[in-house]
Amino acid sequence: MISFMNVFGIWIAAFFTISIFSFLYKDNPFYKLSEQIFVGLSAAYWLVYIIYSIMMPNLFTKLIEDFSGNAILLIPAGLGLMMLMRLHPKTQWLSRYPISIMIGTTAGISMLRYMKSDILEQVTATMINPFSAPDAAGVVGNLLLIIGTVTGVYFFYFSKKQEGIFQIPSKIGIWFLMVSFGATFGYTVMARVSLLIGRLEFLLRDWLHIIT
Amino acid sequence: MKAGLLIFLIFISWGLYANSFTAMDSPWDDGKAIILNWKLSPMTRNVQIQRITDSENIVTVLNTTLPEGEFVDSALEVNHEHHYRLIAQFDEDTLSLETTATTREQWFYMRKLGFLILLVIVCIAIIYYIQSARRGKEFYIRRIAGLDSMEEAIGRATEKGRPILYVPGISDLDDIQTIASLTILSHLAERSAEYNTELIVPCRFSMVLSAAKEVVKEAYIKAGRPDAYKAENIFYLTDDQFGYVAGIDGIMLREKPAANFFMGSFYAESLILAETGFATGAIQTAGTAQAHQLPFFVVSCDYTLIGEELFAASAYLSKDPQQLGSLKGHDFGKLMVIILIIVGVILEIFGISVLKDFIAGASS
Numbered sequence: 001m002i003s004f005m006n007v008f009g010i011w012i013a014a015f016f017t018i019s020i021f022s023f024l025y026k027d028n029p030f031y032k033l034s035e036q037i038f039v040g041l042s043a044a045y046w047l048v049y050i051i052y053s054i055m056m057p058n059l060f061t062k063l064i065e066d067f068s069g070n071a072i073l074l075i076p077a078g079l080g081l082m083m084l085m086r087l088h089p090k091t092q093w094l095s096r097y098p099i100s101i102m103i104g105t106t107a108g109i110s111m112l113r114y115m116k117s118d119i120l121e122q123v124t125a126t127m128i129n130p131f132s133a134p135d136a137a138g139v140v141g142n143l144l145l146i147i148g149t150v151t152g153v154y155f156f157y158f159s160k161k162q163e164g165i166f167q168i169p170s171k172i173g174i175w176f177l178m179v180s181f182g183a184t185f186g187y188t189v190m191a192r193v194s195l196l197i198g199r200l201e202f203l204l205r206d207w208l209h210i211i212t
Numbered sequence: 213m214k215a216g217l218l219i220f221l222i223f224i225s226w227g228l229y230a231n232s233f234t235a236m237d238s239p240w241d242d243g244k245a246i247i248l249n250w251k252l253s254p255m256t257r258n259v260q261i262q263r264i265t266d267s268e269n270i271v272t273v274l275n276t277t278l279p280e281g282e283f284v285d286s287a288l289e290v291n292h293e294h295h296y297r298l299i300a301q302f303d304e305d306t307l308s309l310e311t312t313a314t315t316r317e318q319w320f321y322m323r324k325l326g327f328l329i330l331l332v333i334v335c336i337a338i339i340y341y342i343q344s345a346r347r348g349k350e351f352y353i354r355r356i357a358g359l360d361s362m363e364e365a366i367g368r369a370t371e372k373g374r375p376i377l378y379v380p381g382i383s384d385l386d387d388i389q390t391i392a393s394l395t396i397l398s399h400l401a402e403r404s405a406e407y408n409t410e411l412i413v414p415c416r417f418s419m420v421l422s423a424a425k426e427v428v429k430e431a432y433i434k435a436g437r438p439d440a441y442k443a444e445n446i447f448y449l450t451d452d453q454f455g456y457v458a459g460i461d462g463i464m465l466r467e468k469p470a471a472n473f474f475m476g477s478f479y480a481e482s483l484i485l486a487e488t489g490f491a492t493g494a495i496q497t498a499g500t501a502q503a504h505q506l507p508f509f510v511v512s513c514d515y516t517l518i519g520e521e522l523f524a525a526s527a528y529l530s531k532d533p534q535q536l537g538s539l540k541g542h543d544f545g546k547l548m549v550i551i552l553i554i555v556g557v558i559l560e561i562f563g564i565s566v567l568k569d570f571i572a573g574a575s576s
Contacts, residue, residue, distance in 0.1 A: 020458075027465045039459040042452030050451075086422055099423050102385045110388045115331060120571055123549055127556030127568040146557055150550050156520035158354050158528075159543040177518065178510075185507035192483075 014207040017199055122149070148176040233298040235313035243290040243317030250298055250309075252279040257301045264295040290317050323573040330571075333548065338541025345533035351540050356528050358497055358515035365471035365495045366403050374470035375410035375445075376400070379460060379485065381476020381500070382453055385419040388523075389501050393476035394420075394427050395526035396499070400473065401431035405440055413446040414463060416456045421448050457481040461488045474498040474513070475522065478505045486512035499525065 019034035059077055062070040079098040085091040126149045130142035155173030162170045204210045231252045238245035248261060256279035263271045263285065273296075274283050288294060293314045300307040345351060369376045378400060380393040397413065404411040413428065415421035425446045432441035449459040461484065464472065472489040474482070475498070482498075482505040489496045490512050498509035499517030509516045517525055523542075527535035556567045 023461075032462065035458045035462045038452075039450050039455045039462075042455030043448075043450035046451035083418070083422060086425075095422055096426065099385070099419070099426065102419060103391055103423070106386045106388065106391065112331075114388070115334075116327070119545075119549060120327065120330070123552055123556070124568060124572045126553050127560055127571070129560040129563075130557070131561065146553065150553055153546050153550055156524075157543055157546050158356075158524055159352060159540060161352065161354055180503075181507035181510055184504055185511070188504060188507070 010207055014203060017203060126150075147172065152176050231300070231307060231309065233296075233309035233311050235294070235296050235311040237313055237316045238284060240318050240320055240322035242321055243315045244288050245284050245286040246288060246294055246296075246313045246315060248274075248283045248285060248296060248311075250281060250300075252300050252307070253302070254279050255302050257303065259301075260299045262297045262299070264297060270297075288315050290315055326570045326573055330548075334541065334545040337544040338538055341540035341544070342534055342537030345537035345540070348533075351536050353524070353528055353536065353539065356517065356521050356524060358499060358517040358521060359525055359528055361495070361497050361515040362400060362403070362529070365473070365497060366400070366407055366409060368495055369404075369470035370407040370409045372470045375412050375467055376404055376471045376473070377460075377463060377467070377469035377489075377494070378411060378413045378473045378475070380413065380415065380420055380424060381474075381478055382416050382456060382481065383477035384417045385423060387477045389477040390420060392523050392526060393499075394423055396473075396475050396522075396529065397424060398427045398431050399526070399529040401428040402435045405432045405435035405437040408437070408440060410442070411445060412463065412467065412469065414449045414456070414460055415446065416449065416451060416453075418448065421446065453479065453481060457484050460485060464488050464492050464494070468492055469494055472496045474500070474509065475517070475525075476500065478502055478509075483508040483512065489513075 016034050016037075019030040022028055023031045059073055063073060063077075079101065082094045082098050085094040126146055128142055128146070130146060131139055133139045133142050151169045151173035153173075154169045155177065157170075160166050201211070205212065233248075233250045235246050235248050237243070238247050250259065250261070252259065257277065259274070259276050259278065259281075260272060261274040261283065263273050265271060273285050279300075285294075285296075291314070293312055295312050296310065298307075298309045298311075300309075341351070366376065378397055380397060381387070381390050383390050385391065401411055411428065413424050415424055425443060428446055429438075429441055429443075432438050449456050463469075465488070469492075472485075472494045474485055474489075474496070478485070478498075478500050479502065482500070482502075486496060486498060486509055496513040497515045497517070498513040499522040500506060500509065501519045501522055503519070506516065506518060510518075520542075524539055527539040552567070552571070556571075559565070559567055
């Protein structure tokens with residue numbers, strides 16, 4: 001037997017789904033209500049989630065159970081407290097230090113990560129013998145891969161005025177980019193349609209029981 | 213006499229093929245590999261190499277018919293003694309040899325040398341160009357169409373007396389795109405302070421909120437308008453991805469900003485944001501390095517910064533020698549990539565894989 005809370009939950013979910021869909025017509029009080037509840041609820045949810053799933057197990061519990069063994073955690077805890085100093089005008093300047101550490105560390109780590117994944121691996125994957133493919137289609141595919149990569153990188157070369165002969169690889173590069181954007185667009189739209197189907201299924205099956 | 217000589221020759225020939233089985237730690241690596249070498253009589257029919265684990269379990273790592281060879285046993289425990297057993301089968305009997313070796317992690321991974329060399333070259337180029345820029349050398353940077361719209365967008369917002377909405381993406385400060393976005397925000401905030409146009413910056417994460425507040429405040433001070441800075445216009449919405457987007461949609465519908473800027477890292481929400489902004493009639497500029505979201509911005513925004521343009525934007529806008537020098541250094545890196553690819557492809561056509569292997573080792 002379906003409990004009252006289950007039915008109530010389905011009706012609430014259906015109400016909010018339709019309220020959000022009503023935005024397709026125009027902004028209205030139902031959409032506003034749903035939007036405000038969504039924003040407020042999610043903010044509160046994440047606050048609780050961060051406290052109980054991140055701060056408690058990673059900081060407080062470890063410090064309480066074995067303080068000396070986890071003393072290193074006092075550094076991020078201290079940096080976190082320095083961030084909170086923003087709330088007090090006279091100590092606001094302290095928050096700049098954790099921000100600087102965060103940005104500096106991110107830049108350093110990202111440099112190595114992107115150098116490896118976005119440059120070295122891409123370069124290696126493009127260094128192929130285009131004529132080693134078993135058939136003509138494969139050869140054309142390999143050539144397109146090489147030309148597309150080289151001209152695509154050249155499009156982002158900012159130090160040279162793109163005119164005359166230097167305009168040609170750049171133009172080819174942007175064509176390759178636009179073709180890939182078109183393909184991605186179609187692919188992603190299909191994925192979004194499946195999300196819409198999921199919502200419609202909920203409305204028609206779980207709520208209205210029109211389909212099975 | 214002859215029989216004695218034959219026996220002596222057989223004895224000598226066996227002696228020449230003294231059976232050996234050695235194990236040694238793979239040098240200059242991350243301490244996860246052992247190199248195994250074996251040299252057996254040519255009469256060997258089969259060779260099996262086994263690793264004997266601490267719990268006396270036997271793992272066969274190689275089965276071969278080669279009487280002589282080398283094998284690298286990888287993915288092992290670091291700084292640990294590993295035991296190996298070789299079982300060689302001859303026509304009528306078998307031979308068992310055992311050896312041990314300890315994996316050691318070295319401070320330098322030799323296969324990553326290519327990585328280091330390329331990184332050092334790019335870093336030297338960046339430092340060189342920054343120093344040149346500081347000495348007053350002028351560098352040419354080609355026009356980035358998307359950024360020229362910034363003045364137009366601020367102008368339109370000022371004329372209409374409506375605010376500018378700036379969304380710094382949905383990633384935290386550990387995303388390099390967010391950092392690039394904040395640099396653009398700095399320039400935009402300075403301009404909006406000069407024109408006395410309201411700037412709204414909703415943030416998803418607390419760290420981004422703090423950084424954005426800092427950046428905008430500094431920009432207003434730099435523009436000589438600290439009084440115009442409104443801390444309440446840079447605010448936190450929610451950590452939830454779609455909650456954040458719903459909130460921004462509401463702002464777009466009710467505050468009706470004249471110009472929207474979406475700069476940073478975006479995911480599935482990109483089209484929702486851009487389409488709502490388009491429906492309100494705002495002039496829209498977007499920029500992201502998320503290749504999968506770029507198509508949505510391209511179709512629904514007036515101007516789009518594609519990938520690297522987002523990172524080049526701050527240098528282009530500020531004309532700061534340090535940033536311009538850095539951008540020139542990056543361009544050197546791109547040129548190097550193009551040359552490497554072309555040379556690599558030519559070498560591959562001629563069946564030479566030295567360059568590819570060198571770079572592949574660096575990226576492994």
